[in-house]
Amino acid sequence: MSSATDGMPAGEISPYLLVDTMYAYTKSAAIKAAIELDLFSAIGPEGSTTEKLSAATNASERGVRILCDLLVVNGFLVKDGTRYLLTPSSTAFLVRNSPAYMGAAIDFLVSPEMLGLFLTDPTAYVRNGGSLGLANMEANNPVWVKFARGMEAFTGGSAMVVAAEAATWPVPPRKILDIAAGPGRFGIELAKLLETAEVVAVDWQPVLDVAVENAEKAGIAARYRVIAGSAFDVDWGRDYDLILLPNFLHHFDVETCVGLLRKCKASLAAAGKVAVIEFVPNADRVTPPIPAAFAWVMLATTPKGDAYAEKELADMANAAGFRSVSLKPLPPTPASLLVCEQ
Structure with missing residues (x-):
């Protein structure tokens, strides 16, 4: 363009x-x-x-x-x-009819809720260093269903790349937790590739209804279970081979992210991994364009969220007790995969 x-x-x-x-x-x-x-x-x-x-x-x-x-x-x-x-x-x-169709995302990205957050008073959230934004909307707000339906195709490309990557691991995951699952694409794509994999999805109930609908369409509903509620509060179980954190850490400050990663680590099996999917800018914070510009989205829509660079994410994982952290781009998408191992 x-x-x-x-x-x-x-x-x-x-x-x-x-x-x-x-x-x-x-x-x-x-x-x-x-x-x-x-x-x-x-x-x-x-x-x-x-x-x-x-x-x-x-x-x-x-x-x-x-x-x-x-x-x-x-x-x-x-x-x-x-x-x-x-x-x-x-x-x-x-x-x-393209399998990569992304047009549905417009219903959320250019919704009145999103436009209001960005354009009503941008000076205010710059002065404040953040906005209550979407975090101030209750769990049953219709905007979350709009988000789930609209963003399914938006995240579909990176979900397929992450699933293909995990399928090549020496021991592919069988018990998977998908945190803030949204439309469920990350867990569903893994379940489609790994026939023995079972997925537990955590999110608000109206959003999980969309994820279950998508799991049924994908033919993996028998291996798909949901837990409704906040990822910070619910008991989601233990002994997971893989915990997915797709596009979630950027909503929070460093301390909150470290706390969530600690909870994830305590829920892993002995050889389990955490897969973090994020827009990751370079250390200069102005390249590449889409991950770098994403920090503005977090400023406008969250109290303390940010687009974190590789070192910042690695430092969070290390602080949570992970010994090995590796980052891999997910082309052709602008997202990256951070794998945290014990």
């Missing part, structure tokens, strides 16, 4: 980046409209015109033309005369 500074001479003084950033909400609005219209599916592999797309999406031809042109500007489409064509990434992630 092109940026607002592409084609500009190095060092040139220009308002382009500022204007592009101030108008960033237009990009979110455009992709939300395109996903809700299922525009990318309508374009198809051969491309399409505004006239055909207008009929296929039940939208005005003028509206479709302006939307498609903006999607070209933003890098989601290519324009060839009067035809619009999909890019390889749009084909993979935005065509509804």
Whole structure:
């Protein structure tokens, strides 16, 4: 995708980046409209015109033309005369019947709840050093179900990579705990690959209902059990071969993370491991772009969360008593896998 500074001479003084950033909400609005219209599916592999797309999406031809042109500007489409064509990434992630479809995430990421957290008063959470944000929402708030359904595809890629990695271990895990399971993809993908594996998922009950639904669709419901409640309070049992912490530690400060990791360590079998999945920025905290920018998401939505660098995560694991800690990127996703061993 092109940026607002592409084609500009190095060092040139220009308002382009500022204007592009101030108008960033237009990009979110455009992709939300395109996903809700299922525009990318309508374009198809051969491309399409505004006239055909207008009929296929039940939208005005003028509206479709302006939307498609903006999607070209933003890098989601290519324009060839009067035809619009999909890019390889749009084909993979935005065509509804693609196995890698991620469009459903828009229902959560651009929901009124999320937009309100980020845009109502950003100066306040910068001054405060954090926000109550999502942490202030009760367990049965509908936003968590929206999160589970919307983010399933968003985390699906990293879930499959983590499952494939664990399946290659000399002793593949059989008893698995999935903490803050959300839609359940991490535990479910492992159970699909490992036929003897049994999964216990911990989360709020409305979210677990979504995870159970997904386990049934995946054909592993007989090996899938749930425990409703807070990961910090529930008794989830012992002797796990693998404990999953997918996209969870970033919600909390270091002390809280260390405490949770200690609880995990006490719940492991002798040779058990903890798998932490996170967006991990480099030590400079400004690269790579997505993990580095994720710290802002935590500032806006949590009281004390952060995007932790590799050393910070390793120090937490060591403080919790783990002797061996290794980090591995999970391409093509922006996430990384931190494996903690006793």
